[in-house]
Amino acid sequence: MKLATWNVNSLAVRLPQVLDWLAAQQPDVMVLQETKLTDDKFPHAALADAGYQPQWFGQKTYNGVALLSRAPATDIAKNIVDFEDDQARLIAGSIGDLRVIGGYFPNGQAPDSDKFVYKMRWLTGLHDWLKTELQRHTRLVLMGDFNIAPEDRDVYDPVAWAGQIHCTPEERAQFRALLALGLHDAFRLFEQPPKSWSWWDYRNLAFRKNQGLRIDHILVSDALRAHVQACSIDKAPRKNERPSDHAPVVVEID
DNA sequence: ATGTCACCTGGTAGGTGA
Secondary structure (H helix, E strand, O other): OEEEEEEOOOHHHHHHHHHHHHHHHOOOEEEEEOOOOOHHHOOHHHHHHOOOEEEEEOOOOOOOEEEEEOOOOEEEEEOOOOOOOOOOOEEEEEEOOEEEEEEEOOOOOOOOOHHHHHHHHHHHHHHHHHHHHHHHOOOEEEEEEOOOOOOHHHEOOHHHHOOOOOOOHHHHHHHHHHHHOOEEEHHHHOOOOOOOOOEEOOOOOOOOOOOEEOOEEEEEEHHHHOOEEEEEEOOHHHHOOOOOOEOOEEEEEO
């Protein structure tokens, strides 16, 4: 089973690239972030024509997430249960005996900002909800744009980024707290090329210079760990003419 | 190089968020 996550930075703009990627890579499940579409504008017919059953949860201008699967997803949850939120950032569903959660974690803007406070609250809310979610579903995948670079090796210039947003000790502690629930960073279960990133700033020729961060992740539960066959970042879509600033991350689970 | 992109409001430019 192949699962993938991609922050598309506007599905209205990126729909052709998503359809191309689905056709080429044939994932069984895909989660999307930053669709930036209200629910009435979600392109469900085009995705159904491509062979996927979409679930979606969006809002105007910002955020917005979707869950695409070849088999129907059931027991759909939108946003973190029992966490009051006016932003559309999370969608979960069950596909067979697999629980899939797709998240667009808050960016946080700057460590001294209100948005950072919200990011920490959101991460704590996610952590608390995941505790019960993992009790109910032993086979669970949490994936999406975490907006956290877990370690220095996930940052092209860790000295310059030290203490900056995505790299603060507080964010990294939150990431480790998720792992402590019994989750594993699928990408790090395998030897990977050094300087592997999932996001490159649109500015400064960052992609050409390979100046990026690894902030998009796929975490798998204890029960799935031994079944993960591969995990990689597909840089190819970042080379498109009008790319998202993120690349898809892909995991293979037997 | 605070150098791009997407989307909004409101209008043919400026602000916000990433």
